[in-house]
Amino acid sequence: MKALVLLSDARHPVSGRPAPAATELQAVALAHTLADEVNGLHAGPDAEAARGALGHGLTRLEHRQLTAGDDPLPSLVAAIGTAPPDLVLAGPRAGAGAQTGLLPYCLAEALGWPIVADAVSLAVADGVLEVIQALPKGARRRWRMRLPAVITVHPAAPAAASFALGVARKGQVVETPGLPARIEGPPVAERPYRPRPRLIASAAAGAGAAERLKAATQATGPGGQVMVAPPPEAAARAILDHLRAIGVLKPAERG
Amino acid sequence: MSRLRRDPREERATHRLTDGGRPRWGLEAPPASGRLRRDPRREIEAARVPGLQRLRLDRTSRSIIPVIPSPVEPLPKAAPTIRIVEEPAFLVAVVPDAPGGRLTPLDRQLLGAARDLADVAGGATLVLAFGTVDGLGLAGADRVITMAGGGSEDPSARAIALATALSALHPRHVLFPESAKGGDLARRLVARTGEELFTGAENLTGKLVTRAAANRRIEQRMAPPGLMTLAPDAHSPHAGPAHEAREIPAPDVFPSGGHGAILSVEDLPVAADALSLAEADFVISAGSGIADFDLFRALARALGATPGASRMVCDAGLMPRAAQVGASGTVLEAACYFALGISGAPQHLQGVARCEHVVAVNTDLHAAMVERAGLAIIADAHPVMSALLVALRAEAQE
Numbered sequence: 001m002k003a004l005v006l007l008s009d010a011r012h013p014v015s016g017r018p019a020p021a022a023t024e025l026q027a028v029a030l031a032h033t034l035a036d037e038v039n040g041l042h043a044g045p046d047a048e049a050a051r052g053a054l055g056h057g058l059t060r061l062e063h064r065q066l067t068a069g070d071d072p073l074p075s076l077v078a079a080i081g082t083a084p085p086d087l088v089l090a091g092p093r094a095g096a097g098a099q100t101g102l103l104p105y106c107l108a109e110a111l112g113w114p115i116v117a118d119a120v121s122l123a124v125a126d127g128v129l130e131v132i133q134a135l136p137k138g139a140r141r142r143w144r145m146r147l148p149a150v151i152t153v154h155p156a157a158p159a160a161a162s163f164a165l166g167v168a169r170k171g172q173v174v175e176t177p178g179l180p181a182r183i184e185g186p187p188v189a190e191r192p193y194r195p196r197p198r199l200i201a202s203a204a205a206g207a208g209a210a211e212r213l214k215a216a217t218q219a220t221g222p223g224g225q226v227m228v229a230p231p232p233e234a235a236a237r238a239i240l241d242h243l244r245a246i247g248v249l250k251p252a253e254r255g
Numbered sequence: 256m257s258r259l260r261r262d263p264r265e266e267r268a269t270h271r272l273t274d275g276g277r278p279r280w281g282l283e284a285p286p287a288s289g290r291l292r293r294d295p296r297r298e299i300e301a302a303r304v305p306g307l308q309r310l311r312l313d314r315t316s317r318s319i320i321p322v323i324p325s326p327v328e329p330l331p332k333a334a335p336t337i338r339i340v341e342e343p344a345f346l347v348a349v350v351p352d353a354p355g356g357r358l359t360p361l362d363r364q365l366l367g368a369a370r371d372l373a374d375v376a377g378g379a380t381l382v383l384a385f386g387t388v389d390g391l392g393l394a395g396a397d398r399v400i401t402m403a404g405g406g407s408e409d410p411s412a413r414a415i416a417l418a419t420a421l422s423a424l425h426p427r428h429v430l431f432p433e434s435a436k437g438g439d440l441a442r443r444l445v446a447r448t449g450e451e452l453f454t455g456a457e458n459l460t461g462k463l464v465t466r467a468a469a470n471r472r473i474e475q476r477m478a479p480p481g482l483m484t485l486a487p488d489a490h491s492p493h494a495g496p497a498h499e500a501r502e503i504p505a506p507d508v509f510p511s512g513g514h515g516a517i518l519s520v521e522d523l524p525v526a527a528d529a530l531s532l533a534e535a536d537f538v539i540s541a542g543s544g545i546a547d548f549d550l551f552r553a554l555a556r557a558l559g560a561t562p563g564a565s566r567m568v569c570d571a572g573l574m575p576r577a578a579q580v581g582a583s584g585t586v587l588e589a590a591c592y593f594a595l596g597i598s599g600a601p602q603h604l605q606g607v608a609r610c611e612h613v614v615a616v617n618t619d620l621h622a623a624m625v626e627r628a629g630l631a632i633i634a635d636a637h638p639v640m641s642a643l644l645v646a647l648r649a650e651a652q653e
Contacts, residue, residue, distance in 0.1 A: 011469070011470060013470045016470075016472070095470070096469055096470065097468065097469060098468050098469075098475065099468055099469065099470075100452065100454040100455075101438070101442060101454065102442055102445065102446070102452060102454070105442040105443060105445070105446035106446045108446065109446040109447060113516070114411070114513075114514040114516045114517050115443075117435070117439050118435060118439075128518065132523070134435075135435055135436070136434065136435050136436075136534070137525075137534055137535070137536040137588075138525055138527075138530040138531070138534040138535060138536070139522065139523075139525055140522075140523040140525070141408075141520065141521065141522050141523065142519075142520075142521050142522075142523055143517065143519070143520050144517075144518040144519045144520075145514075145516050145517045145518055146516040146518065149516065185451055186451060186477060186480060187477065188475045188476070188477050189475070189476050189477060190468075190473050190474070190475050190476075191473065191474060191476070192472070192473060192474070193467055193471050193472055193473055193474045194474065195471075196457060196458060196489075198488040198489075213601060224613075224628050224629035224630055224631060225629070225630050225631070226620070226625065226631045226633065227630075227631070227632050227633065227634075228304055228305065228306070228313075228620065228633040229304070229305060229306030229633055229634055230632065230634065232634070232638035232639050232641065232642035233642050233645075233646070235616070235632045235634060235639045235642065236639060236642035236643040236645070236646045237646065238630065238632070239593075239614060239616075239630065239632065239639070239643060240643070240646060240647070242614060242629070242630045243558075243591065243593075243614070246590075246591060246611075246612045246629075247355060247357065247590075248536075248537050248590060248591040248612070249537075249558065249559075252650040252653070
């Protein structure tokens with residue numbers, strides 16, 4: 001089975017130097033759980049960050065050369081079309097650039113393959129791929145689908161293999177010219193990022209420290225119901241009814 | 256300020272009894288002053304918390320002393336004002352997550368942002384919901400369309416239905432939450448229709464929308480485009496009067512399945528014990544009022560809740576350090592927090608601040624956790640835990 005990992009021209013989030021994105025390395029590790037051949041694919045002007053993934057278990061990296069500002073999608077579709085893999089994996093966002101997370105979806109649409117986001121575990125049985133998807137609040141969802149497919153990887157997936165210099169030196173990079181395609185879209189102005197305060201439950205402006213602490217720790221609604229020294233059975237019934245009313249506990253199954 | 260001078264002879268004369276020849280004075284009768292005399296003993300009796308060994312007083316008169324109904328007839332309640340947008344100039348569509356038919360905080364912020372975009376030029380907000388959703392009017396929705404195929408959890412089928420509906424409705428803007436579900440749906444829709452999507456908007460006004468890019472080194476800004484996803488905690492929810500949330504018929508959508516290669520989609524049961532506290536939805540927590548931890552863990556398992564603990568319990572080694580809730584432990588994002596034997600230090604309450612519902616069992620009526628709780632039981636936690644286990648087992652056997 002062949003798997004292909006899409007690699008972005010990522011930058012380290014702190015130092016800003018070229019380095020493979022953490023979720024893309026996790027995608028390499030996840031691909032190794034079921035594929036014996038894991039290749040990388042990058043379309044862009046520079047493959048230095050993608051080259052770093054060679055030491056984390058990538059056999060071969062294909063670099064489609066583009067000039068800066070080109071749309072990588074046609075080059076990726078062409079590269080996948082020449083030697084179609086069974087599985088394409090990607091991170092949820094690129095490690096640099098606009099970071100919209102749209103490319104895996106556009107690629108799946110262009111190829112006509114199904115896509116599942118936020119995978120944490122993969123398995124294949126009889127040509128059917130089983131994906132465990134991570135949802136918020138610790139929920140998991142199981143997808144079963146026919147190959148080929150596009151999968152994006154969640155940060156909760158198994159950790160990436162550590163870097164090995166020998167493997168990195170052995171890995172080969174194939175350079176091929178890509179398909180130039182200009183990005184057409186509405187003009188977007190760019191400027192240095194300015195952090196904005198996140199919305200919090202705040203006291204009125206100019207309130208003292210005690211009021212701000214109270215606003216941060218206490219509920220905004222009216223005081224709740226208080227039962228003083230009830231019999232334990234009545235207390236248990238009240239708690240269960242309250243938990244069911246707020247939808248935390250499933251309703252009791254009757255019959 | 257000068258006080259009136261007392262005249263003892265006159266006061267004595269008011270107590271004089273006129274029943275016989277001999278002069279007598281009844282001094283037990285109170286002097287006729289205008290003020291009622293307080294009886295501190297009776298007040299203490301009324302404020303005493305029953306059923307406890309130690310003297311506990313509840314001076315808040317919150318639950319113990321019955322409130323005497325005032326004889327004054329209550330004013331007739333004014334009917335709640337509902338703002339109606341009859342002839343909207345344009346529509347701002349919102350696709351909320353609404354898991355289980357309840358709006359999440361991000362859904363409310365999304366509706367608040369849509370409200371602002373609509374009020375710029377007399378537009379109306381339109382909610383495209385998969386299944387019925389509660390509380391849309393209060394959150395600021397003018398129109399509601401319930402899309403068919405709410406039962407199907409396959410987002411590719413939903414994206415197709417949404418694309419057809421939006422091409423019939425022509426909204427000026429469509430807003431999605433930048434959550435796992437909403438962000439996925441928005442990207443599927445855009446990949447299908449080929450429109451532009453502005454992802455993760457962190458600041459949204461009628462003229463300008465801003466997002467972070469390149470690992471938060473630059474920000475991109477432009478006039479609000481057609482499709483946008485909104486980042487969490489970036490916009491305040493709608494705080495004005497309620498809107499009508501009028502149900503309107505859905506445009507004709509041909510029922511379509513998802514992608515042909517997808518065979519099945521199913522939700523797996525959540526193992527609450529194995530969850531980390533940060534992503535748990537229902538947390539049950541033990542404090543220094545708990546001694547029987549086997550009973551506590553059994554109750555957590557029976558309720559399907561993730562076990563947590565206070566700092567004192569973790570310091571004592573009774574629960575692992577990873578279970579600590581609070582400023583120096585985990586700050587929860589849970590929907591419900593069930594506190595057993597926790598009085599609620601400020602550092603602990605900071606960890607609970609983002610929980611929507613709190614249930615507390617505590618012996619101290621004046622504890623901060625009781626003040627914070629939606630339902631508070633003033634009793635020892637152990638008999639309540641046993642009774643809860645018995646009730647849950649009885650329900651399971653029925």
